[in-house]
Amino acid sequence: MRTVIIGAGVLGLTLAYELARQGGEVEVLDARESGLGASSVNAGWVVPSEAAPVPGPGLIMKSLKWMVHKDSPLYIRPSADPAHVRFMLGMWRRCNARDFRSGFQAHLQLCESTNDLLDDWSRDGVVYDSYAQGLLMAFANHENLEHHVGDLDVQASYGLDPQVLEGDSIRQVEPALRQGLAGGIFFPHERHIDAASFTAGLRKRILELGGTITEHVRIDRVERVGDTIVAVRSGDRRFTADAFAVAAGAWTGRVTDLFGVPLPIRPGKGYSIDLVPAPVELRTAVNLSDAKIAMTPYAGRLRLSGTMEFAGLDEDVNHTRVGAILRGPAGYIEGWQTPASAPQAKAGMRPMTPDGMPIIGRLPGTTNAYVSSGHGMLGVTLGPGTSHALADVILGKGYPPRLLPFTPNRFVRKVHRTPALTPAS
Numbered sequence: 001m002r003t004v005i006i007g008a009g010v011l012g013l014t015l016a017y018e019l020a021r022q023g024g025e026v027e028v029l030d031a032r033e034s035g036l037g038a039s040s041v042n043a044g045w046v047v048p049s050e051a052a053p054v055p056g057p058g059l060i061m062k063s064l065k066w067m068v069h070k071d072s073p074l075y076i077r078p079s080a081d082p083a084h085v086r087f088m089l090g091m092w093r094r095c096n097a098r099d100f101r102s103g104f105q106a107h108l109q110l111c112e113s114t115n116d117l118l119d120d121w122s123r124d125g126v127v128y129d130s131y132a133q134g135l136l137m138a139f140a141n142h143e144n145l146e147h148h149v150g151d152l153d154v155q156a157s158y159g160l161d162p163q164v165l166e167g168d169s170i171r172q173v174e175p176a177l178r179q180g181l182a183g184g185i186f187f188p189h190e191r192h193i194d195a196a197s198f199t200a201g202l203r204k205r206i207l208e209l210g211g212t213i214t215e216h217v218r219i220d221r222v223e224r225v226g227d228t229i230v231a232v233r234s235g236d237r238r239f240t241a242d243a244f245a246v247a248a249g250a251w252t253g254r255v256t257d258l259f260g261v262p263l264p265i266r267p268g269k270g271y272s273i274d275l276v277p278a279p280v281e282l283r284t285a286v287n288l289s290d291a292k293i294a295m296t297p298y299a300g301r302l303r304l305s306g307t308m309e310f311a312g313l314d315e316d317v318n319h320t321r322v323g324a325i326l327r328g329p330a331g332y333i334e335g336w337q338t339p340a341s342a343p344q345a346k347a348g349m350r351p352m353t354p355d356g357m358p359i360i361g362r363l364p365g366t367t368n369a370y371v372s373s374g375h376g377m378l379g380v381t382l383g384p385g386t387s388h389a390l391a392d393v394i395l396g397k398g399y400p401p402r403l404l405p406f407t408p409n410r411f412v413r414k415v416h417r418t419p420a421l422t423p424a425s
Ligand SMILES: Cc1cc2nc3c(=O)[nH]c(=O)nc-3n(C[C@H](O)[C@H](O)[C@H](O)COP(=O)(O)OP(=O)(O)OC[C@H]3O[C@@H](n4cnc5c(N)ncnc54)[C@H](O)[C@@H]3O)c2cc1C
Pocket: 006, 007, 008, 009, 010, 011, 012, 029, 030, 031, 032, 033, 034, 035, 036, 037, 038, 039, 040, 041, 042, 043, 044, 045, 046, 047, 217, 218, 219, 220, 247, 248, 249, 250, 251, 252, 255, 269, 270, 271, 272, 294, 305, 306, 347, 348, 349, 350, 351, 372, 373, 374, 375, 376, 377, 378, 379, 380, 381, 382
């Protein structure tokens, strides 16, 4: 059984690894080098505790307030493009407690076994930097803390052991925090990994298992016979397989369009900045929850990540927003000095969906093409569980019920076949 996977980010590579490990033949294709998309820029958090969908109660008011600030953590570029308007309306429709909690539970089921999978993959020889130090959500604002405490029953029911810390007791977990914060929530079982080492480790293990990774091929056409996809093409190069999977991150909508199935995945841009050496030693990963900034401690450096921009499909860096990320810790960390010269920031586009949930499963109108994308802010957290389950589907081992909420069918009314090629064309 040969599978061609389009996209060598964390979703494409974890799927290739799961298939190769079960004896499948795999080839991963990427328009650039592998692991360069959002999968290289992320904060590396493996955090089921934070696996809530983006649309939630209160988001509409917050986003309207943030839209007028140039350095706010959320930016929605005004646009009359019907796809953008449909996407935003779809997202706002889901900003209610019922959808939020059911989406959260669906995510938690998908990533329930993530830590076990990661341990298993490590034993199998996937080598990467991993830190099991927990996650601390820190709040400067009491209302924000209370808002989060209201949903802790969801995390508690999945054994995530949330610990609510009032006021300065948060400093017992993370002494680097300043006095006078509202408090925090500590999740002791969460981990973080180093993004680049994770994709590099997966890549190496896939090659050892006999898989192929072909870089610098941008897929621009699809060949089909009826509902069966027979090949994908990049210019003159042709890649045949029994099954195809699209894991092209923020570009996924464009690629599935080639398969006749346009999916509503739009980019949500964010930035990461590595401070070397680390200006503060943190015991744990810290979410500056009101400012929406992630602080991730690694050996010898500190990564700051943040911002969600709904704008163009590009990786340009907005230095005003990067400046806000660099200043953000001052409200939380004792003695924080904002770096005088901005170190190199990297931009990455999260693949976002209107309901804040990934799209995983067989593409409608095809017998043998699949999609694994739209993981938004959670690709590292949900990636292992997603790929473990989807590999079963592709290999014909059954359809894990936990994938049901993520079916592509929820977004597809019509399949078009016109742009596809037949093998002879
Ligand atoms: C600042 C930031 C912080 C984040 N922090 C976290 C975190 O702490 N925890 C977490 O779980 N998630 C986090 N995320 C989200 C996570 O990084 C993403 O969900 C995840 O990386 C998406 O992976 P992907 O494989 O779908 O996409 P990508 O990593 O973007 O990979 C897609 C690949 O497809 C390729 N491609 C596109 N089009 C084509 C084509 N036509 N032909 C061939 N190849 C193509 C691209 O070149 C790219 O390499 C963060 C994201 C950002 C931006």
